[in-house]
Amino acid sequence: MTTRAAQPRHARPAGRASAALAGVAAVLLGIGLGTLTAALFVPASSPLPVVGGAMIDLAPPWAKDTMIALFGTGDKLALIIGILVAMLALGALAGVWEWRRAWSGAAVALALGAAAAIVAITREDAGMWAWLPSVLAGVAAAMAMRMLVRWIPVDAAATVRADGTATTRRRFLTLAGVTAAVGILTAVGGSMVRAGSQAVSTIRAALKLPAAASTAVTIPDGADLEIPGLSPLVTPNADFYRIDTALVVPNLDPAEWELRVHGLVEQEVRLTWNDLLALPLREAPVTLSCVSNQVGGGLVGNAVWLGYPIRELLARARPLAEADMVLSRSSDGFTASTPLGALTDDRDALLAIGMNGEPLPLAHGFPVRMVVPGLYGYVSATKWVVELEVTRFDRDRAYWTDRGWSEKGPIKLQSRVDVPRSQSTWAAGPVTVAGVAWMPHTGVSGVQVQIDDDPWQDAELGWDASTDTWVQWRWTWDATPGPHRVTCRAIDADGNMQVFERRPVAPDGATGWHTVTVDIT
Structure with missing residues (x-):
């Protein structure tokens, strides 16, 4: 117990800030210990990925599309960072709640750990100990929060604890910093342990593929x-x-x-x-x-x-x-x-x-x-x-x-301008326009290029590996000064023209012609 006088009004903002810091440090400790435990015993059940996996499963298609549109192939990292930020924010709130009423914030940490554990054990690849990292994370965060909040001083003067020790703001900040640092280091250590202990990576590196019987x-x-x-x-x-x-x-x-x-x-x-x-x-x-x-x-x-x-x-x-x-x-x-x-x-x-x-x-x-x-x-x-x-x-x-996505998902005829890049600047004269076009299992028979509203021009196709692959294309443009639009469209092997109408990716793939804008000087 800490012997406290009633908090002065001027001390409350500082107390809330300290409590929020205590909550953040506690959450970092819980995540770190959970990550390290998962790395050592159940790699597929690390708390953050478990929560992220549940969010992916529950997310509506528009949310998935938004993440991919914003972050591309970095969508998973962005999701993990987002979850971490949200958990730290919730930890800060829980710390304040704990400061106001004992065990209220700690109960939030325990509940989060229990919820993540339930998600972990219900996933397809769950093992017998899938619950352990999340439970340990919740318990560690709750206990750390209880301890740190009790060490928050009432004011600038030392607060005397029942065991005769005194706590000051400097001592509290040191303890909170050490707690957060331990959490960060264990999280990093867990990631390194997982990366260094993946025997499958070693097996893959040593594997020699057999020769193809047919090509x-x-x-x-x-x-x-x-x-x-x-x-x-x-x-x-x-x-x-x-x-x-x-x-x-x-x-x-x-x-x-x-x-x-x-x-x-x-x-x-x-x-x-x-x-x-x-x-x-x-x-x-x-x-x-x-x-x-x-x-x-x-x-x-x-x-x-x-x-x-x-x-x-x-x-x-x-x-x-x-x-x-x-x-x-x-x-x-x-x-x-x-x-x-x-x-x-x-x-x-x-x-x-x-x-x-x-x-x-x-x-x-x-x-x-x-x-x-x-x-x-x-x-x-x-x-x-x-x-x-x-x-x-x-x-x-x-x-x-x-x-909500379509059942059969046939790929739609598409083409793309790779060169020149959109918003780029080029000198007047010959400019190579190039890109790729694809219609797997049907093939591409032609690509056409248009500058602004000028007539369409046939591009030269590169080597056609097969109907199952994309094909490179190029066309030489005698560019004149000024801003210009460069558009491409493809024709498949059956003579069908790429769809002009712009449609979103859901529920069966986007359509439309790709256009880039360039400045010619």
């Missing part, structure tokens, strides 16, 4: 137009976009990975990692695109994938005549609904293990993911895939279709 097409030397600023024909792994629901990247040991094919089939099939490596693998370039990609956006990329044709795997399972959909499931519970026909026709739909000549990066689905040409990723490109359930669209729904 869809070999990209020849010199196929890339190599125009500065133009997206390369093959997107490097480090630059490939990443959009998924996993705040903590799953770490699957290939030795423990198994794929189950079941549902409306004559024969259930189970496939282990060694089984997959022993099969005749195929290499094929395929362009993937996210349904959240805005007109002219960067959520699209082209890579050379190595994997086993999914149609061959389904042929072993022998789907029943009534089936029309495959519900794929990742190790963290994400699901995608893919039309059965897209997995059994002649396209290179792969159970992929390799990307651009190396094992899949962890963030792109290691050890195994799906790659399906012609469909947006939310209905086809399941990472860390562990299950294929053959079913029907009228019986089952997937993660994003349950949230």
Whole structure:
């Protein structure tokens, strides 16, 4: 107990500020200890990602689109930072409540820890101890808050505690600072422990991919137009976009990975990692695109994938005549609904293990993911895939279709101006206009460019790897001084023109022509 006199009126603002600081320091300690505990025992159950995962699951489609539009592939980091800021703000309020009435703020910390623990144990990939980090975080924050608030001095003079010690503002600030520092250091330490203890990263680094038994097409030397600023024909792994629901990247040991094919089939099939490596693998370039990609956006990329044709795997399972959909499931519970026909026709739909000549990066689905040409990723490109359930669209729904997105998600014809960049300045004379266009599983037959309201001009297409990949294009413009609009549109292999009307990404992908503005001097 601290022996206190009634607080002078002039001391109350300082007391509230100290209480808010106590709450923030306590929350930092709780988050740090929870993060370290998760790193040591249950990596998938760290408190912040657990809360973030629940928010992603509960968020309406417009919220997801807004995050991606604002932050792109940094949406997950932005979400974590937002959650951290919100928790620190709530911690500050809880500290003030604790200062006004004992245990009121501590009860908030305990309740938050309990709520996060409940979320953790109900997630798809929850282990037996999934609740532990959040419970420990809540208890640590509550106890630290109780202790720090009791050390807040009434005024500038020392407050005498029942044990005979005295607390001053300097002593309180030191204790709060140490508490916050311990929290930050344990959080950083937990992140380092997790990064340093990922045995799966070591396994991946040592893995040698088998040679492909067949190749869809070999990209020849010199196929890339190599125009500065133009997206390369093959997107490097480090630059490939990443959009998924996993705040903590799953770490699957290939030795423990198994794929189950079941549902409306004559024969259930189970496939282990060694089984997959022993099969005749195929290499094929395929362009993937996210349904959240805005007109002219960067959520699209082209890579050379190595994997086993999914149609061959389904042929072993022998789907029943009534089936029309495959519900794929990742190790963290994400699901995608893919039309059965897209997995059994002649396209290179792969159970992929390799990307651009190396094992899949962890963030792109290691050890195994799906790659399906012609469909947006939310209905086809399941990472860390562990299950294929053959079913029907009228019986089952997937993660994003349950949230208002269309069921089948065919990619729409799109093109983009990469060069010149919007709002850039160029000298009058010859200016190279270049970009990419894509319509996977159909192909692109042409791209046209328009300056302002002038007649459309045919661009030169680069090397066409296959109907499943994007194609580079270029056109030389004799630019005249002044501000100008540069617009592009594509024509697919069936002769269809890219849709002019601007439509948002929801519920089945954006449409419209991409336009950039430039100044010519």
